[in-house]
Each structure stands twice: as C-alpha cells, then as structure tokens.
Amino acid sequence: MRKQTVIMGIVAALVVAVSGSWSVRAQDPEATAPAAAPTEYRSIDALRRGAPLQEEPPAAPMARVLDGERRRERDWPEMPPTIPHSIDGYQVTRNANRCMVCHSRAGAERFMAPMVSVTHFMDRDSQVLAQVSPRRYFCTQCHVVQTDARVLVENDFLDVDTVIDRAREP
Numbered sequence: 001m002r003k004q005t006v007i008m009g010i011v012a013a014l015v016v017a018v019s020g021s022w023s024v025r026a027q028d029p030e031a032t033a034p035a036a037a038p039t040e041y042r043s044i045d046a047l048r049r050g051a052p053l054q055e056e057p058p059a060a061p062m063a064r065v066l067d068g069e070r071r072r073e074r075d076w077p078e079m080p081p082t083i084p085h086s087i088d089g090y091q092v093t094r095n096a097n098r099c100m101v102c103h104s105r106a107g108a109e110r111f112m113a114p115m116v117s118v119t120h121f122m123d124r125d126s127q128v129l130a131q132v133s134p135r136r137y138f139c140t141q142c143h144v145v146q147t148d149a150r151v152l153v154e155n156d157f158l159d160v161d162t163v164i165d166r167a168r169e170p
Contacts, residue, residue, distance in 0.1 A: 063148055063149035063150075064147060065086045065145055065147055066084065067086055073159075075159040076159060080142040083143050083146060087140070092137075094137075097137060099139045103115060103116050104116070116136070119136070120132050
C-alpha cells in the first residue's frame with residue numbers, strides 16, 4: 001500500500017511539473033515561435049511555384065488523365081506499371097476492390113485487361129495464395145494514374161537499358 005502511494009505521488013509531481021512548463025511556454029510567444037529558415041530555404045520553387053513559405057499558394061490545376069493512351073514503358077526492373085485510365089470513383093477498401101473487377105484472373109480475359117502479376121498472389125514468405133495477397137491488395141500504394149503532369153524537378157535519370165548500353169560503348 002505504501003509503495004503504491006509513493007508511486008502515485010511521483011506520478012502526480014511529474015504531471016504538475018510538465019503542465020507547469022507547458023503553461024510557461026504558452027505565455028512566452030518567443031518560446032513557441034519557429035526559428036527562421038535560412039535564406040536559401042525560404043522558397044521551394046518547384047513545389048510552391050515561387051510563393052514564399054509563409055504564404056499559401058493557390059492550388060495547381062489537376063493534371064489531365066491520359067485515358068486510352070498506350071501503356072508506358074517501365075524505367076527499371078520491378079517498376080509498377082502506371083494506370084492508363086481514370087480511377088475516379090473506384091472504391092478500394094478491405095471489403096471491395098474495384099480494380100479487381102477487370103484485373104483479376106476471371107476479369108482479365110473478360111475485359112481484355114492485363115491480369116495482376118503473379119507476385120500479387122504471394123505472401124511475404126513467397127507462398128502462392130489462391131487470392132491476391134493482402135500486402136498487394138491496395139493498388140494505389142504502388143500504381144499511379146498516367147497524367148500529363150508537368151515535371152516539378154528536372155533530373156537526369158537513365159533507365160537500366162541506357163546505363164547498360166553506355167557501359168558497353170567503347
């Protein structure tokens with residue numbers, strides 16, 4: 001009983017100490033003000049389109065979905081393919097996955113859509129399952145819709161074939 005009383009006293013003292021430090025901080029505006037960012041980090045042009053960090057820029061227009069476009073090539077091995085159609089209104093919950101209507105084993109032939117990869121039917125121990133693995137069930141974790149979105153940051157990414165070809169050149 002005495003041990004429990006001592007522990008409760010210590011806990012109460014800690015609660016009072018912590019809440020006291022919060023109230024002091026709340027009264028001191030300098031204690032809660034964020035430090036000023038260095039000059040070179042005050043603008044992130046690619047994402048903020050020139051707006052200062054302390055201002056909220058207007059939202060960029062939504063990128064247009066490239067419905068019916070050809071399937072894009074993959075830039076590296078195991079790259080998830082992009083989705084060549086709109087998925088607005090598609091429901092993907094633990095009980096329903098609209099993607100699987102067309103991309104399941106049965107639906108792929110019926111709708112002439114590519115079936116999900118066999119890797120989607122494997123668990124983390126590489127055991128083959130009868131249904132899509134729960135790890136692969138939420139499609140938009142890896143797959144994105146093809147759009148005409150502008151490049152935010154230029155890069156010099158080279159696909160694996162280009163790297164191999166350049167390495168073979170004399």
